Amino acid sequence: MRNVFPPPSHGPLWANEPKRLPNWVELIRNYPFGVVGLLVLVIIFVASGLAHWIAPYDPLETNYANTLAAPSLQHWLGTDTFGRDLLSRVLYGGRTALFIGVSASIIGSTIGAMLGITSAYIGGWFELILERFLEVLLAIPTMILALVLVATMGRNLVFGIDFNLVLAIALPIVPNMARIARSQTLTIRRQAYVDAARTLGFSSSRIIAWHIAPNIAGPYIVMVTTFVSQAILIEASLSYLGLGVTAPTASWGLMLAGNAFNSALTAPWIVIFPGVAIALVVFSFSMLGDALRDIFDPKASAGR
Amino acid sequence: MIPGKTFIAGLAAATVIVSAAPVAAQGEPQYGGALRYAVSDDPANFDCHAANNFAVLMRLAPHYSTLLRFKPGNYPEIEGDVARSWEADPEALTYTFTLHPDIQFHDGSQLTAEDVAATFERLAFPPEGVISERIETFRQIESVEVVDELTVRFHLKEWDTSVLGTFASPWNCIYSSELLESNPSYPSRVVMGSGPFVFEDFVAGSVWTASRFENYFREGQPYLDRLESYTMEGQAVVNAIQAGQVHTDFRGVSPQAAERLRTALGDGITTHVGPSLTHFLVTFNSQSAPFDDQRVRKALNLAIDRWGGVAGLGATSEMKYVGGPLMPNGQFSGSDAHLESLPGFSRNIEKAREEARQLLAEAGQADLSFTLTVRDGPPILVDFAVFLADQWRRVGVNAELKIVQTPEWASALTNSNFVAITDIYSALREEPTEQLTKYISYDLSHRSAGRFDDPVLDDIWARQAVETDPRARLDLLRKFEERLMEQSYSLPVVWLERSVAMDAKLHGWTFSPSNFLYLDQSGTWLSN
Numbered sequence: 001m002r003n004v005f006p007p008p009s010h011g012p013l014w015a016n017e018p019k020r021l022p023n024w025v026e027l028i029r030n031y032p033f034g035v036v037g038l039l040v041l042v043i044i045f046v047a048s049g050l051a052h053w054i055a056p057y058d059p060l061e062t063n064y065a066n067t068l069a070a071p072s073l074q075h076w077l078g079t080d081t082f083g084r085d086l087l088s089r090v091l092y093g094g095r096t097a098l099f100i101g102v103s104a105s106i107i108g109s110t111i112g113a114m115l116g117i118t119s120a121y122i123g124g125w126f127e128l129i130l131e132r133f134l135e136v137l138l139a140i141p142t143m144i145l146a147l148v149l150v151a152t153m154g155r156n157l158v159f160g161i162d163f164n165l166v167l168a169i170a171l172p173i174v175p176n177m178a179r180i181a182r183s184q185t186l187t188i189r190r191q192a193y194v195d196a197a198r199t200l201g202f203s204s205s206r207i208i209a210w211h212i213a214p215n216i217a218g219p220y221i222v223m224v225t226t227f228v229s230q231a232i233l234i235e236a237s238l239s240y241l242g243l244g245v246t247a248p249t250a251s252w253g254l255m256l257a258g259n260a261f262n263s264a265l266t267a268p269w270i271v272i273f274p275g276v277a278i279a280l281v282v283f284s285f286s287m288l289g290d291a292l293r294d295i296f297d298p299k300a301s302a303g304r
Numbered sequence: 305m306i307p308g309k310t311f312i313a314g315l316a317a318a319t320v321i322v323s324a325a326p327v328a329a330q331g332e333p334q335y336g337g338a339l340r341y342a343v344s345d346d347p348a349n350f351d352c353h354a355a356n357n358f359a360v361l362m363r364l365a366p367h368y369s370t371l372l373r374f375k376p377g378n379y380p381e382i383e384g385d386v387a388r389s390w391e392a393d394p395e396a397l398t399y400t401f402t403l404h405p406d407i408q409f410h411d412g413s414q415l416t417a418e419d420v421a422a423t424f425e426r427l428a429f430p431p432e433g434v435i436s437e438r439i440e441t442f443r444q445i446e447s448v449e450v451v452d453e454l455t456v457r458f459h460l461k462e463w464d465t466s467v468l469g470t471f472a473s474p475w476n477c478i479y480s481s482e483l484l485e486s487n488p489s490y491p492s493r494v495v496m497g498s499g500p501f502v503f504e505d506f507v508a509g510s511v512w513t514a515s516r517f518e519n520y521f522r523e524g525q526p527y528l529d530r531l532e533s534y535t536m537e538g539q540a541v542v543n544a545i546q547a548g549q550v551h552t553d554f555r556g557v558s559p560q561a562a563e564r565l566r567t568a569l570g571d572g573i574t575t576h577v578g579p580s581l582t583h584f585l586v587t588f589n590s591q592s593a594p595f596d597d598q599r600v601r602k603a604l605n606l607a608i609d610r611w612g613g614v615a616g617l618g619a620t621s622e623m624k625y626v627g628g629p630l631m632p633n634g635q636f637s638g639s640d641a642h643l644e645s646l647p648g649f650s651r652n653i654e655k656a657r658e659e660a661r662q663l664l665a666e667a668g669q670a671d672l673s674f675t676l677t678v679r680d681g682p683p684i685l686v687d688f689a690v691f692l693a694d695q696w697r698r699v700g701v702n703a704e705l706k707i708v709q710t711p712e713w714a715s716a717l718t719n720s721n722f723v724a725i726t727d728i729y730s731a732l733r734e735e736p737t738e739q740l741t742k743y744i745s746y747d748l749s750h751r752s753a754g755r756f757d758d759p760v761l762d763d764i765w766a767r768q769a770v771e772t773d774p775r776a777r778l779d780l781l782r783k784f785e786e787r788l789m790e791q792s793y794s795l796p797v798v799w800l801e802r803s804v805a806m807d808a809k810l811h812g813w814t815f816s817p818s819n820f821l822y823l824d825q826s827g828t829w830l831s832n
Contacts, residue, residue, distance in 0.1 A: 062694045064609075064616025081620040082690065155706075242680055246705050248690045258683030261539055262560035263620055265567070 034291020037284040044281060048094030057085035059092040059250040068267040078269040081259065086269065090277050092250035097281065100166055101232035108170035109224045112177025113216065117208055120185035134175035142172040146234050150243045165244055169234045173227045180223060184216040218296030222289055229285035236278050252278050333812060337830035338530035342544060342553040344537040344681065345710060346508050351492040352477035353427055354435035358555060358730065358819050361474060363512045365823035366531055368477035368497030371401060371420055372468070376827050379816040380733045382472045386415060397460040405454060407521040409480055410502045417456040421448045422481035431488045440741050440749045441470045462770050466737040473732055474820055500526035500826040509535055527812070527829035538682055545805060552806035555819050558621055558684065562805045572808050576815035580802035581631055582730040584688045585742070587794040589723055590756040594669050601792035603663035605648035606656040607699040613691055614798055621684050625799040628785045629743050632799055635734045638782050646789040660699045673702040677725040679713035689726050720755045727753060730819045736781055737769040743788050754793040761787050
């Protein structure tokens with residue numbers, strides 16, 4: 001008679017379960033591009049944050065005896081038309097891009113989320129008017145809207161940062177975020193727990209703050225990362241057009257402006273490195289945003 | 305050899321024409337075609353007498369005649385334009401001009417001595433509401449007399465040879481006396497002269513068009529059928545030349561852009577390169593603190609390493625020469641040794657900066673911080689401001705750049721609404737009396753933006769203008785430079801090189817150190 005049962009195990013039952021991988025390995029396996037994006041961003045954040053200590057030169061320090069020098073041991077990325085060290089300017093330029101990009105994205109997304117949630121929750125005339133206004137903003141191309149705002153508002157320096165520039169970049173983000181927050185809120189407000197909170201007599205502001213807003217944190221984080229790359233691109237474009245960051249501040253967009261294109265024929269490094277920096281950050285934020293979306297909303301990515 | 309000839313010979317040697325096609329091979333002028341060129345800005349109004357912007361003159365010059373003109377192909381020689389001949393009488397303090405007969409305005413009316421007289425009276429003694437931008441250049445004109453239909457006589461207060469250049473200035477467009485009588489401000493709205501081209505249309509921000517004037521008084525000219533000038537600047541100009549959308553930008557392009565065009569187009573491009581009568585300066589507002597203190601102004605002057613800056617920036621931009629208020633290596637400039645003895649021109653920059661720090665400390669401005677107003681436009685304007693801010697940073701001064709559009713910049717300059725401002729000055733020709741109007745008291749010249757009052761400087765300027773002994777005049781000019789740089793109201797910093805790249809099919813245009821000359825396009829033609 002054949003014994004159909006397997007021989008008794010010598011250890012506990014769970015010892016035969018497949019070995020569970022650590023979370024970070026699973027993360028890398030499931031979202032490799034997102035992790036790469038995150039790593040690149042961490043490196044860039046740290047390098048830019050520590051620019052004061054790790055940049056080999058002052059980004060404003062000129063050396064007219066060494067203009068347009070090719071990459072070398074003294075100047076790893078070469079020098080520009082003023083003899084300024086490009087590596088130092090790229091590192092400091094990262095601060096400008098990331099500060100403006102992140103702050104504009106957070107400001108725009110937060111205002112947009114607040115408007116979207118409030119309009120969906122309150123509804124009625126408030127929602128109708130606000131939605132039409134946001135639709136008008138959406139109809140204007142993002143870059144044109146930022147361009148007009150920067151040109152009309154002028155400069156407003158607060159601690160050396162042009163606050164109006166941050167606002168101009170943030171404003172086009174508002175209607176996009178508001179639309180997403182509104183659609184999420186329309187679903188959430190019909191949930192039983194929201195009805196329960198209402199039945200218990202909680203105020204609207206409390207319901208919004210404690211029961212609705214935390215439930216759109218996922219899409220909010222995803223959109224913030226997406227809008228950061230958009231904001232960095234707008235900042236670079238505005239600086240390139242002479243409407244963004246003012247010279248001689250180190251800015252990736254500004255490094256591509258002026259006579260850079262003509263100089264690039266003989267000294268291509270002056271446009272390659274800031275260009276690569278912009279592309280790298282924008283691409284990294286996009287990859288991270290995609291990964292975060294998949295994590296927060298697995299259903300949406302299931303079909304892909 | 306007289307200094308003037310030295311200059312002309314030097315200029316000819318310094319002006320380089322880079323072209324596959326030699327000038328001699330240009331051949332006989334050909335008729336027809338439309339000249340398309342780039343202009344950096346739109347004109348604010350259409351009145352030559354009130355304008356001060358190169359972009360305005362590029363649009364207006366083809367529509368107007370002047371009394372005299374700079375001879376095409378032979379700069380800086382002057383010849384008659386509507387004047388057929390003239391007589392100078394230093395004893396009687398008069399200039400008498402005889403006009404060409406049968407000169408017509410575009411409306412068909414005859415141009416006579418009345419029109420010339422009415423034009424120069426408007427320039428020298430403008431009626432209320434009319435702006436004469438260069439009024440100080442007419443200060444020696446006492447009256448204008450119409451002798452007969454074709455003869456006009458100018459009576460001067462003092463004998464001043466610089467006035468001949470004033471008669472040849474392209475800014476002094478001749479207007480119709482009949483129209484001026486009915487409305488002295490008509491030129492600000494209507495473009496109607498006796499030049500080689502008739503105004504057709506202007507689309508703001510886009511294009512200005514003109515067509516050949518069939519009754520132009522110079523026989524056989526103009527050669528072109530049409531002119532089309534497009535509003536564009538910066539990189540767009542270079543791209544447009546490379547793509548064949550425009551033939552040129554008569555103002556010029558950067559050396560790197562010219563090199564790029566030569567590389568891309570080879571024989572298809574001609575490049576004219578030579579010294580320019582344009583220089584960059586910075587002006588301090590001497591009316592208010594901290595620049596009402598001479599020590600602060602002089603300290604900022606001393607901090608600028610002009611020689612080092614030009615050595616570096618000259619490799620990649622038009623900022624090529626170090627000079628004072630007069631064109632370097634020119635007819636009226638001093639020696640390098642004299643230049644180096646002036647505050648701000650020392651080659652020992654560390655010593656100069658040490659003195660600058662001491663002056664700032666004495667003035668209680670060791671941590672000086674101020675706003676430098678900068679005109680937005682071609683990248684070189686911002687590069688110049690970045691250079692200045694960097695130089696001042698080295699003595700502990702923080703200059704924050706305020707980059708503004710041209711109208712805001714012009715308004716700041718005119719209304720003295722600035723702390724410090726960068727500026728550009730382009731002269732017509734080497735003539736100290738005219739060139740130094742940027743550096744004398746505001747009472748004497750509204751082109752001087754510093755709003756200072758310096759009778760000593762003004763007196764030197766006035767004396768050199770009427771000095772007939774060339775040596776004595778040069779001595780006065782050296783004294784002017786010494787006083788100016790010591791007081792440092794406005795600082796000449798760098799002089800530019802002019803580099804005009806044009807389609808090799810374009811001929812008959814004369815290159816000169818001045819951006820303002822040879823813009824009427826009467827002798828320009830296109831080969832097939």
